[in-house]
Amino acid sequence: MSQLPQQPAGISVPTSADVARLAGVSRATVSYVLNNNATVRISEPTRRRVREAAAGLGYVPHAAARSLRAGHTRTVLLPAAQAPAVPLYQRFLTRLESDLRRLDYTVVQYGSIGLEPDEAARAWAELRPVAVVSPGATALTPYGIGVLTRSGAKAVITLGPQPVDGAHAFVMDQREVGGCAVRHLLSRGRRRIGVVVPREPDLALFAEPRLAGAVRAAEDSAAPALIQPLPLRYDEESAEDLAARWRTLGLDAVFTYDDEYAMLLMRALQDTGVEVPAETAVIGADDLMLGRLLRPRLSSVTIELATAQPPAEIIDRLVRSPGGAPERHYLLRAAAVARDSS
Amino acid sequence: MSQLPQQPAGISVPTSADVARLAGVSRATVSYVLNNNATVRISEPTRRRVREAAAGLGYVPHAAARSLRAGHTRTVLLPAAQAPAVPLYQRFLTRLESDLRRLDYTVVQYGSIGLEPDEAARAWAELRPVAVVSPGATALTPYGIGVLTRSGAKAVITLGPQPVDGAHAFVMDQREVGGCAVRHLLSRGRRRIGVVVPREPDLALFAEPRLAGAVRAAEDSAAPALIQPLPLRYDEESAEDLAARWRTLGLDAVFTYDDEYAMLLMRALQDTGVEVPAETAVIGADDLMLGRLLRPRLSSVTIELATAQPPAEIIDRLVRSPGGAPERHYLLRAAAVARDSS
Incomplete structure (x- = not known):
């Protein structure tokens, strides 16, 4: 060798x-x-x-020597994708990374697994980034924002379901996903609607606002409508347990959080003899290919992440003109896709 | 505001x-x-x-100032996960990241989207990492390895289907996946075996060795066996086209590259009236939950990524004792999981 x-x-x-x-x-x-x-x-x-x-x-x-001479870097820190990776989110980050590189930034993805939010902010600050895109709502505190700003970051931007005080925000408002799903089911005359809430802790950041959006849509409905949260683990046993007591719940529809949970629950319901959609209408979310392969074909909520101005250009503008009021950019567009299951 | x-x-x-x-x-x-x-x-x-x-x-x-004083950093560069993210691979990187952090390394994920291999190596070298784990077989040349080594990297390690000359390697030998699938089908008495080859260019890095492993397993078989490559796009139209001419191919089994392609093709075959497994046995790979939800339940190849010594400890050892001959660590363990589709 x-x-x-x-x-x-x-x-x-x-x-x-x-x-x-x-x-x-x-x-x-x-x-x-x-x-x-x-x-x-x-x-x-x-x-x-x-x-x-x-x-x-x-x-x-030597990037370090150059950044010491310049007093700052051209480094933008992006959140490293964590498992479970949502393909849509992954594609958004990939696009943002290549757009920033075209604008001559050095893009570094920085994981924060196992770090407390303030520890993460200090670790990020050590790299003296000119901009930080921070994942999730929980990963940045006002203290952390201060640490990053004092270390020279011109733009601190959160990327998550809710904005954080004192930082710019790319907001992916997951409530809209639950809202779309429930409005669709209401439009089909369904009134007693289950909402699957995954038990996996990693998914709470998405699951809680999806449920909140479902509840809000039912409240806003002219016809009286009921929302029943349904905790579910992503395994066959949990789905079979839920299917076994399905008829005692008296629901006529279910929003399953996403298409993969829809596949899991629909299989268990069909194996128990519950007819979809006659007895229970089913709608998922994320509009994955697998939903089109199920029988009946799965209704879903299709989601896009888009801003009027490309996100990389927004970041570049914030770096060049720091000090303005926090900006909010809402990325998430949702729409129901009706197929045969609802 | x-x-x-x-x-x-x-x-x-x-x-x-x-x-x-x-x-x-x-x-x-x-x-x-x-x-x-x-x-x-x-x-x-x-x-x-x-x-x-x-x-x-x-x-x-200031990380830059510290690394200039010390002459090197404690930075380990890991490849940023690219779409499509394979969950198994993502979990491997997540685990490696947290283990390295426990060993007091700073872990930075660095994307190489849109960069030529040698450009990527120069960009990595600017961060003066003490170790680099480079993704894929194509992303590192002997020139790139030299650039990284001269910039102070103590360990340069590739992570991909094949080793690269002059670097250490974590080898994920995907041939073993195709080999397992075909040996399973042969053991069920099947002799004319289709192998799905995804047309998506991103997947070639996995698809080509999976096909090569299938071919090798058929060659090694005592009974004469035929392998027929089947190019397929991940969409319903492509699957319907293939299903429509299925009977002219005269195949009695198919290894579908992975479970998602299995779901796509099995749906199209069943819609055309081809009976699974009576007429055609089907086996996927990756052993996803969705395979267990299909009817018939999908046979699959389960894959683990494991080394005798944890990968983070191997990297730490290579950093502390640089200069040895290139090491090869084979990560991938595969085994067929027989269910009802084969």
């Missing part, structure tokens, strides 16, 4: 001086070119020569 | 000198305590006083 390339003792790491010598330019020119400094005019052939010299020597600038 | 907490002009960022003054200790003591330096004995009450002073002032050390 070959040895790992090691740096032999006595041979030093290539420096910008080495690059300058090889390219026949000054160290300042090397710095301008490799840091994409647009304020200095340097010809394209010179830029190319510097880049080739750097590539040939394997020289890379 | 409240204003964002801004740093008023003329009021400076808290420094370690401020912390030292408030705690009544030297700056060196502040540095020892906040950098968890274990070589210096400092009493627990003093440590607490320093931490409280730092918390009260909102002081955080």
Whole structure:
């Protein structure tokens, strides 16, 4: 087996001086070119020569040294996706990351698993980011926002179901998902509506507002309507238990939190002889492919995350013009998709 | 609306000198305590006083300054999960992240979307990580490994289906998944076996070795067996097209790449009147809950990612004792789970 390339003792790491010598330019020119400094005019052939010299020597600038010189970084911290990863959310972060990179930011995803919110904020601040997008409603306190701002962050933005005081917010208001589902069921004449509440603690951040939105929609209804929360674990035994006592609940419809819970519960209901939708209408959420493969085909709530201005441009604007009042950008658009199960 | 907490002009960022003054200790003591330096004995009450002073002032050390002083960081770069996120892989990274943090490393996830492999290596090197875990087989070249090593990385480790020359490797050998599936189908007396190959380019990294493992298992079989690759997009139309010409293919079994493709294809086959398993046996992979909810219940290949020594400890050992020959750690364990579809 070959040895790992090691740096032999006595041979030093290539420096910008080495690059300058090889390219026949000054160290300042090397710095301008490799840091994409647009304020200095340097010809394209010179830029190319510097880049080739750097590539040939394997020289890379030191982000830490650069950020110390500049007093700040071009680093934007994004939340690392945690399991369970919601595909929609994952796609949103992926898009945001590539858009920020096009705007010449360095994007670093930073996990906060096992850290208290204030510990997480201090860990983030150590990287001296110019902007932080913080996940969830619970992961940032006013203290944490202060730590980040004092460390030089120009924009602190939460990404979650609710805004946090003192920070900008991308708000994914999950109440709208529950609201859509229940309004759809009401429009089909259903009045006694179960709402599945997953027992998995990771999902509470989504499940609680989805339930709250369902309750609100029932309250706003002209016809009297009942909402019955239904705690459920994501396993067959829990679903069979619920199906076994289904008829004692006297429900004529159920919003199942999402399509995967819909598949779980619909299978248990059908195995018990409960007819869908005749006896009980079922609607899920997230509009996954699997819902279209079920029989009856599953009704769902389709969700989009979108802002009028692309989120990366909003972040860039907040970094360039800090100090304004906290902004709220509502990302989540929901709409019921009626199929055969409701 | 409240204003964002801004740093008023003329009021400076808290420094370690401020912390030292408030705690009544030297700056060196502040540095020892906040950098968890274990070589210096400092009493627990003093440590607490320093931490409280730092918390009260909102002081955080500057990672960049610390890494310049130390000449290296305690940063480990992990690959950011990309869509589509495989839950198993996501759980592996989550576990690795929290284990590394317990070993006092700073874990940063770094996306490489839209970057060429060598660009990615240079971007990673700018953060001067002490170790890099690089995703996929394609994301690291010998040049990139050299750039990272010269920038001070003690351990460069790939995480993917195949090792890369000159780096350590956590190998997730997906061939074993296809091998398990086909050996199971052969054991049921099936001899003409279709293998679904997803058309989604993101999945090629998994799909190609799964197919290769299936082919190898058929070659190794005592009874003559045929493998027929079946390209399939993850949509209903593509599945219906395949189901419509199913009987002309003359296959008696199919390995569907994973459980989600199994659900898609099984639905289309059943809608066309093909009986599962009588006419065609079906086996998926990943052993998702949804497979148990299908009728017939779906056979699958269950996959675990495990090493004899926890991966975080392997990384820590490689960081402490760099320079050895490249190590190969095979993570993937696969086993067929027989249910009613095969």
